[in-house]
């Protein structure tokens with residue numbers, strides 16, 4: 001199992017991983033069209049977790065946007081295809097991305113906005129910013145002292 005950047009031809013597969021929760025009543029084609037033209041997605045970098053040549057989970061990473069200051073990164077749109085959920089892929093992906101950003105991309109603090117019970121991310125070491133859906137983890141385990149980024 002390993003982490004890599006998503007290839008452009010894989011993006012539809014990546015988008016469809018979250019269709020059941022983010023589809024918002026759209027048809028599959030409408031949803032894909034929204035994703036392909038999403039200004040938000042253009043601002044990020046997609047990572048995928050691969051097992052046996054199959055993409056099994058994906059997320060997007062942002063920096064230099066959404067109020068993320070220097071050394072701050074954000075991750076979002078974490079999704080695993082419905083049939084592959086609860087096998088540990090989502091957790092593995094978040095952990096690998098976190099390790100990659102801290103080790104190789106001068107990341108000091110990594111933020112996310114949780115749409116789900118924060119427990120999932122707490123288990124991975126993220127800390128809640130009180131009274132918000134925002135969570136963070138710092139490379140040096142420092143306490144939260146920055147400014148909260150916008151929703152992404």
Ligand SMILES: CC(C)(COP(=O)(O)OP(=O)(O)OC[C@H]1O[C@@H](n2cnc3c(N)ncnc32)[C@H](O)[C@@H]1OP(=O)(O)O)[C@@H](O)C(=O)NCCC(=O)NCCS
Nearest residue numbers: 021078079080085086087088089090091114115116117120
């Ligand atoms: C959240 C998600 C990415 C987890 O991926 P995964 O590959 O199943 O991750 P793991 O197997 O490592 O972890 C499974 C855990 O996710 C958590 N989880 C998944 N969906 C959840 C939800 N809607 N609410 C709260 N926790 C949830 C649970 O803690 C679950 O553990 P459990 O099986 O013991 O209940 C996946 O459920 C998904 O794609 N959901 C739809 C998109 C989404 O909501 N993404 C989160 C955006 S913040």
